[in-house]
Each structure stands twice: as structure tokens, then as C-alpha cells.
Amino acid sequence: MLNERTQVGVIGAGxxxxxxxxxxxxxxxxCVVLERRDREYVANRARGATVEHRVVDLLRRHDLAGNLLRTGAVEDAVEFRLGGRRYPVRYEPLAGGRSHYIYPQQFLVRDLVDAYLADGGDLRFETAAEAIDDLTGQPRIRLADGRELRCDVVAGCDGEYGVARRAIPAGAxxxxxxxxxxxxxxxxAEAPPSSDCVINALHESGACVHVRRTPTVSRFYLQCGRDETRADWPDERIWKEVRIRLALDEPWTLHTGPVTDTGTVRMRSLVCDPMRYGSLFLAGDAAHIVPPVGGKGFNLALADAQELALGLIERFTTGDHRRSDAYSQHRLARIWRAQEFVHWMMDLVNTPGYGTADAAFLHRVQAARLTRLVDSPAYLAAFLEDYVGWW
Ligand SMILES: Cc1cc2nc3c(=O)[nH]c(=O)nc-3n(C[C@H](O)[C@H](O)[C@H](O)COP(=O)(O)OP(=O)(O)OC[C@H]3O[C@@H](n4cnc5c(N)ncnc54)[C@H](O)[C@@H]3O)c2cc1C
Structure with missing residues (x-):
């Protein structure tokens, strides 16, 4: 039986x-967590995998990083490719020992679900929030079967297409x-990684990004036409383009394998300001979206959760609302910084003017930007500060 009342109603088990x-x-x-999907689905939904060192530190502090540290892979470099040449960028000596971990998002969600349930937490799978009422008073989350969950505060962590943001009156x-x-x-793809770091290939035919996921799974992103769909990309075309765009003038091996999932990625950015309305707080993709370049979306979602948790803990344990009241302002400054970086990186990696007469000129500008990045220590330091994330 669902609790009728809780301090924090959390919508979404991402x-x-x-x-x-x-x-x-x-x-x-x-708190009570409501999740519209079943446990199996949530534990296997493959998305991001690049975890920033500061998020790893946070998880470690809360004793939540055990599996990540045991089975995740350390990543301390990123490679660019252009014109058959590699441009490796090592994080050291500039990063002060900081690195990324590669640990698929669904594994971390699985760890968090296990930890929460082991602590006796109340988590309801296959329970969708339909609407939220009385956001400026005592909010109530309405469920599909007509029941309601009364809360002091609602945390809308229900992603890009959830109900929380839509419950806020237009114009607020x-x-x-x-x-x-x-x-x-x-x-x-069920293909072992072909590199031990992310590869961003800048190519006249369009970008190609290779990211390792696990020792047997890799993700590839291929820049494509805006109107193209999966039907335009049979598996043979996918691997042909991956080969062309990642090609080097030196020997290297591309590992291929069965394609297990594909999708067209809407390259969209969104920031909602403030990330709060009355007693409803938004966190993660419910409040902001970034394209996958640079691996920021998953990390921003976790950083929101930490800050919101600290604010709500103070609010409910001491009655002090100052930190939760400052949540939106605090997070938005960091979210906009990440947006600016991703915006810059989108233009670095993607071939501008894809398929148009401007492409040749714009590709040369893109190449000049990459050359500057690898040749200028100051430019490189600024890049790593945001890419690795120590600001
Ligand atoms: C294909 C893909 C690749 C990506 N790659 C990367 C990457 O490499 N690096 C990176 O940093 N980011 C990446 N991202 C983005 C990253 O996955 C998101 O930023 C991250 O999932 C946000 O976490 P979240 O908890 O805010 O939302 P979500 O992970 O979307 O979780 C929201 C949860 O709410 C549930 N929910 C929704 N509506 C309701 C409702 N009405 N009632 C109850 N529950 C509800 C959903 O089922 C879901 O479980 C990728 C995303 C996609 C789609």
C-alpha cells in the first residue's frame, strides 16, 4: 500500500x-520514489557512461562507488582524429591527477536502487505520476489509479518528457x-572497444565519435542528415562510414559486431529557470538538456541531486530553508557553464554545413580550431578544465 504522505515525493528512478x-x-x-517503468527496464536502460572525477568522489564519500571503482575503467585521455592523423590529448600534467571513469549509467542506477532498497527505502516501480496538484501549498502527486501521494516537497526527477515540468503554470x-x-x-554494438579513450573524428563526411562502454560493448555516434532516419542507415552503411571517418594513415583495428540498439539523437539544449516552482524542485533532464558531446548530462543530473539533497536535508532536519532556496541559483550557474562548453564542443566536433556548399570552408575552420587546441597550452588547459571538470 502506497504511503499517503511523505516529506519528499521523488518522481523518477533515473x-x-x-x-x-x-x-x-x-x-x-x-521519501517515496515513483517510477513508471519496471525494475528490469530501469536497470538495463543504456545511455551515458562517462563519470566525472568529482561525481566519483561524491559517490565514494557516500560509500556508493564500490562497483564503479571495481569494474569501471579509468579514462585519462581523449583523442581527436583529422585527415588520417591522431591528435591525442592526455589529461596530465594539467589535470592534477583527475580522470574520468567509464561506468554505464544503468549500472550506477542499479547500484543506487540496490542501496536504497537495502536501506529500507520506499520505491514503487510501474507507478506513474499523472499530475501534481497544489504546487504552492501542500503538493499532491496524482497516480494513474486515482490514488494521491501528499508531500511537503516534490522532486521532479522524471527526465525530459516527465510530468513535473509540465505541471508548472505557463510563464512561471x-x-x-x-x-x-x-x-x-x-x-x-556488441563490439569490444577499439580504443581506451573517447575518439572524436572530425571528417568532411561528418563527425564520428567512438566511446567504450564495457569490455564487450561500444557506442558510436555518426553525424547524419537532419531528415535521415534509421532506415537510411542499414548496418553496412553504419560500419562503412565508421571506417571512413575513423580512418588513420597508420595501422589500427576497428572492432565491429552486432548492432544492438540505434536511435537518432535530437541535438537539443534546454535550460529552465528557475529550477523550482513553489514546493516542486526540478533536477536533471527535467530541468535541462545537453547533447551527448562532452558527456555532461548524466554528471549534471547527479550534481543537481547532490545539491538538492543537501538543501532538503537542512530544510527537514533543522528547519533552515536557505540552502534549498538557493538551489536553483547555485545549480544554474554551473549548468550554464556546461551549456557553454558543450556548445563550443559541438562546433569543434561536428562538421558544419553538413551536405552544403559551405562544408569545405567550414571544415577548414574546424580543422584550424583543432590545431589550435593541440598546439596552444593555454587553450588546452581551458578545454581540460571543462572537459575533465574541475572548475
Ligand atoms: C542515447 C543517449 C545517450 C546518452 N549519452 C550520454 C553520455 O554519453 N553522457 C552523458 O553525460 N549523458 C548522456 N545522455 C544523457 C543522460 O542519459 C541524461 O542526462 C540522464 O539520464 C539524466 O538523468 P535523469 O535522472 O535526470 O533523467 P532520466 O535518466 O531520464 O530518468 C528519469 C526517470 O523518470 C521516469 N519517469 C518519467 N516520467 C515519469 C512519471 N510520469 N512518473 C514516474 N516516473 C517517470 C523515467 O522512466 C526515468 O526512469 C544520453 C542520453 C541518451 C538518451
Whole structure:
């Protein structure tokens, strides 16, 4: 039987919702997590995998990083490719020992679900929130079967298409939305990684990004036409283009394998300001979206969850609202910095003017930007500060 009342009603058991719930529960704040999908689905939904060092530190502090540290892979370089040449960028000596971990998002969600349930947390799978009422008073989350969950605070961690943001009256949020001209086909394959770091290939035919996921799974992103669909990309075309775009003038091996999942990625950015309305707080993709270049979306969602947890713990354990009141302002400064970086990186990696007469000129500008990045220590330091994330 669902609780009728809780302090924090968390909508969504993705990275943001689950980290928030674990931290609240461990601090003695009562919460209920509602998730519309089943446990199996949530534990296997493959998305991002690049975890920033500061998120790893946070997880470690809360004793949530055990599996990540045991089975994740350390990543301390990123490679660019252009014109058959490699341009490797090592994080050291500039990064002060910081690195990324490669640990698929669904594994971390699985760890957080296990930790929350082991702590006795209340998590309802296959329970969709339909609407949220009375956001400026005592909010109530309405469920599909007509039941209601009364909360002191609602945390909308229900992703890009959830109900939380839509429950806020029109005009109360300023949502800055940006649609990039670029489009990507995302390809998940049962193929061992062909590199031990991310490869971003800049190519006249369009970008190609290779990201390792696990020792047997790799993800590839191929820049494609905005109107193209999966039907335009049979598996033979995918591997042919991957080979062309990642080609080197030196020997190297591309590992291929069965394609297990594909999708067209909407290259969209969105930031909603403020990330709060009354007693409803938004976190993660419910409040902001970034394209996958640079691996920021998953990390921003976890950082939101941490800050919101700290604010709500203070609010419910001491009655001090200052930190939760400052949540939106605090997070938005960091989210806009990440947006600016991703915007810059989109233009670095993607072939501008894809398929148009401008492409040749714009590709040369793109190449000049890469040359500057690898030749200028100052430019490289600024890049790594954001890419590795130590600001
Ligand atoms: C194909 C793909 C690749 C990506 N690659 C990367 C990457 O490489 N690096 C990176 O950093 N980011 C990446 N991202 C982005 C990253 O996955 C997201 O930023 C991250 O999942 C955001 O976490 P979240 O918890 O805010 O939302 P989500 O992970 O979307 O979780 C929201 C949860 O809410 C649930 N929900 C929704 N509506 C309701 C409702 N009404 N009631 C109850 N539950 C509800 C959903 O089922 C879901 O479980 C990728 C995304 C995609 C789609």
C-alpha cells in the first residue's frame, strides 16, 4: 500500500532521482520514489557512461562507488582524429591527477536502487505520476489509479518528457531552448572497444565519435542528415562510414559486431529557470538538456541531486530553508557553464554545413580550431578544465 504522505515525493528512478533518494533516506528524511517503468527496464536502460572525477568522489564519500571503482575503467585521455592523423590529448600534467571513469549509467542506477532498497527505502516501480496538484501549498502527486501521494516537497526527477515540468503554470519558468543544426545517429554494438579513450573524428563526411562502454560493448555516434532516419542507415552503411571517418594513415583495428540498439539523437539544449516552482524542485533532464558531446548530462543530473539533497536535508532536519532556496541559483550557474562548453564542443566536433556548399570552408575552420587546441597550452588547459571538470 502506497504511503499517503511523505516529506519528499521523488518522481523518477533515473540517476538524479535515485541519488537524491539515497542521500535523503540516509539522512533520515522520509521519501517515496515513483517510477513508471519496471525494475528490469530501469536497470538495463543504456545511455551515458562517462563519470566525472568529482561525481566519483561524491559517490565514494557516500560509500556508493564500490562497483564503479571495481569494474569501471579509468579514462585519462581523449583523442581527436583529422585527415588520417591522431591528435591525442592526455589529461596530465594539467589535470592534477583527475580522470574520468567509464561506468554505464544503468549500472550506477542499479547500484543506487540496490542501496536504497537495502536501506529500507520506499520505491514503487510501474507507478506513474499523472499530475501534481497544489504546487504552492501542500503538493499532491496524482497516480494513474486515482490514488494521491501528499508531500511537503516534490522532486521532479522524471527526465525530459516527465510530468513535473509540465505541471508548472505557463510563464512561471523561462525555458531557453536551442535546436542544433546537427543530427547524430547513435549506435550501440556488441563490439569490444577499439580504443581506451573517447575518439572524436572530425571528417568532411561528418563527425564520428567512438566511446567504450564495457569490455564487450561500444557506442558510436555518426553525424547524419537532419531528415535521415534509421532506415537510411542499414548496418553496412553504419560500419562503412565508421571506417571512413575513423580512418588513420597508420595501422589500427576497428572492432565491429552486432548492432544492438540505434536511435537518432535530437541535438537539443534546454535550460529552465528557475529550477523550482513553489514546493516542486526540478533536477536533471527535467530541468535541462545537453547533447551527448562532452558527456555532461548524466554528471549534471547527479550534481543537481547532490545539491538538492543537501538543501532538503537542512530544510527537514533543522528547519533552515536557505540552502534549498538557493538551489536553483547555485545549480544554474554551473549548468550554464556546461551549456557553454558543450556548445563550443559541438562546433569543434561536428562538421558544419553538413551536405552544403559551405562544408569545405567550414571544415577548414574546424580543422584550424583543432590545431589550435593541440598546439596552444593555454587553450588546452581551458578545454581540460571543462572537459575533465574541475572548475
Ligand atoms: C542515447 C543517449 C545517450 C546518452 N549519452 C550520454 C553520455 O554519453 N553522457 C552523458 O553525460 N549523458 C548522456 N545522455 C544523457 C543522460 O542519459 C541524461 O542526462 C540522464 O539520464 C539524466 O538523468 P535523469 O535522472 O535526470 O533523467 P532520466 O535518466 O531520464 O530518468 C528519469 C526517470 O523518470 C521516469 N519517469 C518519467 N516520467 C515519469 C512519471 N510520469 N512518473 C514516474 N516516473 C517517470 C523515467 O522512466 C526515468 O526512469 C544520453 C542520453 C541518451 C538518451
Amino acid at each position: 540517476p538524479a532521482g535515485m541519488l537524491l533518494a539515497v542521500l535523503l533516506r540516509r539522512a533520515g528524511v522520509d 519558468l523561462r525555458c531557453a531552448d536551442y535546436q542544433y543544426d546537427y543530427a547524430w545517429l547513435s549506435v550501440l
